[in-house]
Amino acid sequence: MDPFVQHTGKVAALDRVNVDTDQIIPKQFLKRIERTGYGPFAFFDWRYFEDGATPNPDFELNDPRYDGASILVTGRNFGCGSSREHAAWALKEYGFLAIIAPSFADIFANNAVENGMLTIVLPPADVATLTERAQTVEDYRLTVDLANTTVKDDNGFAASFGVDPTVQHRLLNGLDAVGLTLQQEEAIADFEARRPGWLQSS
């Protein structure tokens, strides 16, 4: 997993609530068995016209002002719906390293962490401020600092965010969860020895 320590980048605003993973990556792209190659299909049905190739100028992220954005600011319950990790893969390939919202769907938030992408929960008023600045300030940038758990811009915005210490440690060091868990081999084996007989096989 790629580590996430500190990042300064351009901010794009997608001012919608309850953005579901069916929108982030529509189902027709889930048939692939690879872990990469989803970026071009992120937000496919919103991003392109019927022909699947011509960008729809009405879709917020197609605004040229957001070209090269790496931080997404969006509405509450982002990533709701399907568990498809393809949504996190697609957003990361699209270029986002951090997503800021008032809340995230639980499964999506886990999937993001597994891919070294930081989800930051800020109060709705802060998210509204950042959304407005992204929409109005040319080349609006934020600095996200995971070690100090802060989000700052150059115009006086500063907020701190909460993060689970284990998640923080994993992201800062880019640690593979499977590798960490395998260090608990003894505890897992002990647990297995205690399981009741009727659960021993499915």
Next chain:
Amino acid sequence: MAGKTLFEKLWESHVVHEEPGGPALLYVDLHLVHEVTSAQAFEGLRLAGRTVRRPALTVATVDHNVPTADRGAPIADDISRRQIETMEQNAAEFGLTFYGYRSPNQGIVHVIGPELGYTQPGKVIVCGDSHTSTHGAFGAFALGIGTSEVEHVLATQCLIQKKPKTMEVRVDGALPQGVTAKDIILGIIGRIGVDGGVGYVIEYTGEAIRALSMEGRMTVCNMSIEGGARAGMIAPDEKTFAYLKGRRYAPQGSAWAAAVANWRTLTTDADATYDRVVTIDAAALEPHVTWGTNPGQVAPVSGSVPRPADMDTADEQAATERALAYMGLEGGTPIQDIPIERVFLGSCTNARMEDLRAAADIARGRRVHANVRAMVVPGSTMLKQQAEAEGLHEVFQAAGFEWRDAGCSMCLGMNPDILAPGERCASTSNRNFEGRQGKGGRTHLVSPQMAAAAAIAGRFVDVRDW
């Protein structure tokens, strides 16, 4: 000391390791696997030189992608076929039980788990699918996970999980005739919103929940995720035990008695408390129909499509405006004035025997409306055979419904079963998101009875008057 909730009992009995302030390492008793979210996980194992820790606790099938017509023929879509073949190869390579495309036990993973007796009270159950919450109907802690977590469970048989908060949703009273489990859960989501359950596990309690069959309980738990809760659960009782007894992978012989004795302890103690409590009056519920593009955008069948101005917040007004534009609806339109062109009876939410029987009762001796194409997709191949033994397929076919093979089908339209742009569908599935059933398709979520009645009337009608 205060008592414990059902969830807390399950949680505590599955913690393998925990560090202060950190998430827990939970043991997984059953890992269900399907073709769409597993290929990258198996590839990850191969790249790291790892194996599946407990193949005996891992069960795989193919459901999302499979065609539901002409199972004898090869799968025409090359990419789908490759994904299905990859699942088969991975199951063989890693030594997993696998119910393949033409297996008599193939079906939607959340239908075959209970049907074969894999799903049991007290288990921690995971699957790379958000509707894994279905299995909570048996008093299991069952939750959907992402592909990286699938890889983690394959390799370690454990899941890293932060302890969720608990929410009781108590449904008091008795359901009126014509009102179903689907209407309970749509009513709940309408109340708490699509993010009301984020960070929580829901326990459904109350007289109306106790009165539901196991099928009905599965319908309720299935859509917990649509209210934002990763898991929903119902304490096991005699109905649960009766459902499981004798099923192929349920405990047998002396193990059965030991299991049931344990399962009887899986209830919330009288003095336990939840972090949040929501109460619903079953007697006040009506059949529900979603009008928008998420399951919380729902109205009773006697009601109307809302206007953006009816909403409390600017966010909700904007979301309503967007939803109405997508759905091609005007605020103020009575629900029963909405015409439909397609009907989908299927999915892990509502494609079990009880659902098929209820829909068949509505369809018996009637004809699907001339403007409507209706399909019935049983949840599993076993269930399809059972329904055929009861003659339900003849009832549906005589009424003009298509009777198809088992799979997820038009719930998410990964196979050829999709809506055309602009087509409006009454669907027994779980998500009415934009494009869910096909780009530009318009989905209205309803119960099986409401879907069957809509197929015949060509518009939504109130099944209480049927």
